[in-house]
Amino acid sequence: MNVAVYLFGVLGGMATLNHPSEAVSSSEAVRLNQLGYYPKQEKVAVVNDGVVQEFTVADAVTGNKVYSGKPGYTASSPWSNKKRTILDFSEVTTPGTYVLIAAGDTVPFEIKERVLSPLADAALKSFYYQRTATPIEERYAGKWNRPSAHPDNHVLIHPSAAGPERAAGTVISSPKGWYDAGDYNKYIVNSAYSIGLMQAVYRLFPDYFAAQQVNIPESGNHTPDLLDEMHYNLSWMLTMQDPADGGVYHKLTTPQFEGFIKPIECKQPRYVVQKSVTAALDYAASMAQASRLFAPYEQDYPGFSKQALESAERAYAWAEAHPQAFYRQNTLNKEYQPAVVTGAYGDGSAGDEFFWAASELYFATGKNAYREMVLKNIPKEYSPAGWGNTAGLGVFAWIQPGKELTGEDLKMVETLKNMLLDYAEKSVQNAGNSPFHAPYGNDAKDFYWGCLSEKCANQAISLVYAYQLTGKHLYLTNAYRNMDYLLGRNATGYCYVTGFGTKTPLYPHHRLAASDGIEAPIPGFLVGGPNPGRQDHVTYPSQLPDEAYADVEESYASNEIAINWSASLVALAASLDALSIMK
Numbered sequence: 001m002n003v004a005v006y007l008f009g010v011l012g013g014m015a016t017l018n019h020p021s022e023a024v025s026s027s028e029a030v031r032l033n034q035l036g037y038y039p040k041q042e043k044v045a046v047v048n049d050g051v052v053q054e055f056t057v058a059d060a061v062t063g064n065k066v067y068s069g070k071p072g073y074t075a076s077s078p079w080s081n082k083k084r085t086i087l088d089f090s091e092v093t094t095p096g097t098y099v100l101i102a103a104g105d106t107v108p109f110e111i112k113e114r115v116l117s118p119l120a121d122a123a124l125k126s127f128y129y130q131r132t133a134t135p136i137e138e139r140y141a142g143k144w145n146r147p148s149a150h151p152d153n154h155v156l157i158h159p160s161a162a163g164p165e166r167a168a169g170t171v172i173s174s175p176k177g178w179y180d181a182g183d184y185n186k187y188i189v190n191s192a193y194s195i196g197l198m199q200a201v202y203r204l205f206p207d208y209f210a211a212q213q214v215n216i217p218e219s220g221n222h223t224p225d226l227l228d229e230m231h232y233n234l235s236w237m238l239t240m241q242d243p244a245d246g247g248v249y250h251k252l253t254t255p256q257f258e259g260f261i262k263p264i265e266c267k268q269p270r271y272v273v274q275k276s277v278t279a280a281l282d283y284a285a286s287m288a289q290a291s292r293l294f295a296p297y298e299q300d301y302p303g304f305s306k307q308a309l310e311s312a313e314r315a316y317a318w319a320e321a322h323p324q325a326f327y328r329q330n331t332l333n334k335e336y337q338p339a340v341v342t343g344a345y346g347d348g349s350a351g352d353e354f355f356w357a358a359s360e361l362y363f364a365t366g367k368n369a370y371r372e373m374v375l376k377n378i379p380k381e382y383s384p385a386g387w388g389n390t391a392g393l394g395v396f397a398w399i400q401p402g403k404e405l406t407g408e409d410l411k412m413v414e415t416l417k418n419m420l421l422d423y424a425e426k427s428v429q430n431a432g433n434s435p436f437h438a439p440y441g442n443d444a445k446d447f448y449w450g451c452l453s454e455k456c457a458n459q460a461i462s463l464v465y466a467y468q469l470t471g472k473h474l475y476l477t478n479a480y481r482n483m484d485y486l487l488g489r490n491a492t493g494y495c496y497v498t499g500f501g502t503k504t505p506l507y508p509h510h511r512l513a514a515s516d517g518i519e520a521p522i523p524g525f526l527v528g529g530p531n532p533g534r535q536d537h538v539t540y541p542s543q544l545p546d547e548a549y550a551d552v553e554e555s556y557a558s559n560e561i562a563i564n565w566s567a568s569l570v571a572l573a574a575s576l577d578a579l580s581i582m583k
């Protein structure tokens with residue numbers, strides 16, 4: 001093909017990089033970050049299968065060659081005969097639109113300052129689209145506007161949740177908050193964890209978030225948009241606390257998942273279900289954290305900071321008094337009607353939740369009782385946090401305590417920092433020789449339900465913290481590498497965020513998007529990702545661990561979206577973008 005003619009087609013594609021275009025990347029032989037690279041960032045693409053002799057980077061506008069290089073190493077996939085060859089063009093640093101030509105493929109890419117800023121904004125905006133009990137207005141949501149649904153002003157106390165002042169069947173009001181995921185239910189464990197992660201990263205880069213505007217109804221007020229969005233869910237969470245004893249209902253849910261219908265068409269009754277120790281502790285932790293972060297914003301949220309701390313302490317006290325109150329859905333269904341079969345967010349150990357909650361409450365109140373509980377629940381090693389393991393959020397709290405530490409507390413924080421740095425050092429060890437040139441994705445254990453968030457993004461966020469502690473560039477480089485993986489440099493060639501990239505999920509398991517009559521999915525959501533566990537029994541194009549992904553609506557095990565996964569994307573995209581300005 002005539003290169004000049006081809007470049008014209010590519011250019012057309014570049015203008016609308018958010019939409020898949022057939023003119024772009026026909027063979028998919030080359031995998032790269034489809035959103036682009038920061039000028040100073042390492043720039044690596046991967047030939048998906050094969051060895052090549054050379055490659056070229058050309059200016060997409062003029063067609064002039066700007067770089068020609070020899071490939072780097074070739075590494076075999078652990079699961080197939082595919083040979084991945086590394087193409088490093090980090091030497092190209094001038095902002096612009098380019099094409100990379102190799103292995104018979106011509107792939108467009110950009111080099112740009114603030115290249116992840118639109119992604120960081122869209123990831124935060126994805127929470128707005130998930131809001132319940134409010135109209136999603138055209139001026140904020142464009143074509144994805146929709147009427148208010150799920151007011152949740154008529155919610156039933158499930159028999160498992162009955163208390164002295166609220167008999168089964170009592171009606172309560174529990175409005176606002178976010179839909180959890182592709183489903184329409186609201187779960188305390190997952191939303192409190194999501195808030196915890198985003199608020200942690202807010203503490204790292206407060207100036208970045210102070211400047212961020214994502215066009216939500218609160219955007220004009222005095223509070224950063226990120227905190228405004230958190231407040232929308234925190235205010236729901238307050239209604240999930242039983243006023244009689246401080247315990248927190250595990251979730252607000254229909255007995256069964258709704259069909260793929262519009263939210264306004266949903267008719268099933270909604271219940272709050274059993275108070276659980278993990279819900280109470282995640283609630284306490286995120287509320288205590290919020291009480292401190294919202295203190296400067298009394299003007300917009302009068303009284304909230306104080307209320308959050310009081311309710312956090314009550315929830316924590318309830319958890320201490322009920323350490324065995326785990327949420328066990330199967331057991332519950334033997335005892336109570338109606339049976340509840342929606343997301344369980346079940347967990348059989350609360351040490352990590354105690355660690356996180358006690359840490360936040362210690363810093364919010366200074367009370368020694370919390371400190372003692374922290375000491376009893378120090379994790380044995382660091383691992384990135386997830387909804388079921390929140391110890392990592394406790395570690396982040398100690399790294400960023402917001403006050404001077406002295407005496408024994410200093411020793412404590414050293415221990416935790418060393419744990420995190422051990423993890424970081426192990427993570428980056430072999431990344432530089434691996435098939436996709438990233439710490440993530442080299443072990444079959446890296447691929448499971450929600451792995452792109454829990455493993456890939458959260459590993460990268462941990463590396464951002466490690467970089468902040470040490471200034472060691474290799475940690476930051478490897479955080480960017482996992483982002484490159486998420487955005488296209490991977491075995492399927494997908495940029496795994498809706499609405500972004502040249503090959504992007506079009507059919508996520510997302511009831512809001514499936515029922516809105518709009519072809520394009522709602523943008524800014526990270527999908528769960530490759531999952532050979534295939535719990536949805538859908539036929540996937542491949543069974544290989546890193547290719548077991550199906551962009552079909554039925555695939556809830558690989559292609560659902562969820563607020564905790566969006567939270568990872570917010571945290572990582574914002575961190576990397578913030579660091580690009582700070583250096």
Ligand code: 9MR
Nearest residue numbers: 181182183257342343344509554556560
């Ligand atoms: O849609 C549900 C999704 O949000 C959950 O993550 C998933 C696992 O709990 O379950 C999905 O619902 C499916 C149900 O479990 C089985 N019948 C088909 C439902 C999806 O269409």
Ligand code: 9MR
Nearest residue numbers: 180181182183343344345449450560562
């Ligand atoms: O993210 C959750 C994942 O870790 C679990 O393996 C999976 C099955 O229990 O559930 C996931 O969470 C789902 C929740 O239960 C219901 N809403 C959709 C969530 C994302 O799939």
